[in-house]
Amino acid sequence: MTTFWSIYISVITIGTLAGCFWLVRYTMRVNPNEQLGEKELNHKWDGDLVEYNNPLPKWWLNLFYGTIVFAAIYLTLYPGLGTWEGLFGWTSHKQYEQEVEKAAAKYDPLYAKYAQVPLTELAKNEDAMKIGQSLFGNNCAQCHGSFGLGNKGFPNLTDNDWLWGGKPETIEQTILQGRNAAMPAWGPTLGEDGVKAVAEYVLSFTGRESDKALAEKGKQTFNTMCIGCHGADGKGNQMLGAANLTDDVWLYGSSKEDIIETITHGRNGKMPGWEKVLGKDKAHLVAAYVLSLSQDQ
Ligand code: HEC
Numbered sequence: 001m002t003t004f005w006s007i008y009i010s011v012i013t014i015g016t017l018a019g020c021f022w023l024v025r026y027t028m029r030v031n032p033n034e035q036l037g038e039k040e041l042n043h044k045w046d047g048d049l050v051e052y053n054n055p056l057p058k059w060w061l062n063l064f065y066g067t068i069v070f071a072a073i074y075l076t077l078y079p080g081l082g083t084w085e086g087l088f089g090w091t092s093h094k095q096y097e098q099e100v101e102k103a104a105a106k107y108d109p110l111y112a113k114y115a116q117v118p119l120t121e122l123a124k125n126e127d128a129m130k131i132g133q134s135l136f137g138n139n140c141a142q143c144h145g146s147f148g149l150g151n152k153g154f155p156n157l158t159d160n161d162w163l164w165g166g167k168p169e170t171i172e173q174t175i176l177q178g179r180n181a182a183m184p185a186w187g188p189t190l191g192e193d194g195v196k197a198v199a200e201y202v203l204s205f206t207g208r209e210s211d212k213a214l215a216e217k218g219k220q221t222f223n224t225m226c227i228g229c230h231g232a233d234g235k236g237n238q239m240l241g242a243a244n245l246t247d248d249v250w251l252y253g254s255s256k257e258d259i260i261e262t263i264t265h266g267r268n269g270k271m272p273g274w275e276k277v278l279g280k281d282k283a284h285l286v287a288a289y290v291l292s293l294s295q296d297q
């Protein structure tokens, strides 16, 4: 904050406080009723309602002075007047750091304890899973959904269908290191018709092709271009995160249009790595939680 703004804010704040004080004192100078002439006092409604202008009640006044004194003390102890830091030296940043430190002192030993427990066992520990759930809510839910049900482009973690593998250690590795899927764009190589044909063949894996001749043509393309990653049977490859095309679980949508879009433009799903953000122990807990999600099914 520049000196100008610091002074600007301080003057307005102190000025307002002083102004409040002055206003009350000013209106109390004289008993207003003594100033009123007959005319005002005779100001009557409904025959018996008379207007007076009485002084403020004592209790109300004291309360009012109290708030001014409170504000003055507060502004001395805490920051509020421009760059004045306050006698306590409080900052929201410091408070946050202290709270993080306190939480770490409290929970780190607990995380360390759970880190020794194998994932499958940890997934059955209710207390641990409560912590796992809140870690998931804070770090993973924005992409995978609060219940891990996923969304287009973000895999469902509860369906026991895995792009990268569902062994406990593999899930933990996915979370620690992250994953980058690389499905190339085939539009430029195959052209619109080529893509349509191969999409027709892809649909046949789940018994949905509508044009047998086209699908047959697409099969040739598939067996040269796609087989390296998705396998001859279309079951995919978990080492590459290449989706299984036969299980009717679709990351990018199941309609023919979605599939044509995927093949034409390619897809690059990115799962961020969490080792640096969460540390190994918390990642272990959240991995157990993900495991528990799929085991519930
Ligand atoms: C270099 C490896 C590679 C090749 C070659 C490849 N794919 Fe893929 N494919 C992937 C990966 C990896 C994914 C998952 C993308 C993601 O998760 O973002 C994928 C995803 C898909 C999907 C989406 C699946 C879903 O669940 O939504 C379709 C459809 C698909 N590929 C079809 C094809 C077709 C057809 C070809 C050949 C023309 C092909 N792929 C060639 C790696 C490959």
Ligand code: HEC
Pocket: 136, 139, 140, 141, 142, 143, 144, 153, 154, 155, 157, 161, 162, 163, 164, 165, 171, 174, 175, 179, 180, 181, 241, 268, 269, 270, 271, 272, 274, 286, 287, 290
């Ligand atoms: C920025 C979005 C984002 C966040 C945040 C995120 N993920 Fe992911 N995650 C993804 C995407 C995208 C994929 C799929 C990558 C691909 O296409 O292969 C994925 C894949 C996964 C997989 C592999 C699924 C499979 O089928 O193999 C697991 C497990 C996973 N995430 C767990 C987590 C956990 C646990 C967290 C929180 C610590 C998390 N993710 C946070 C985007 C995210």
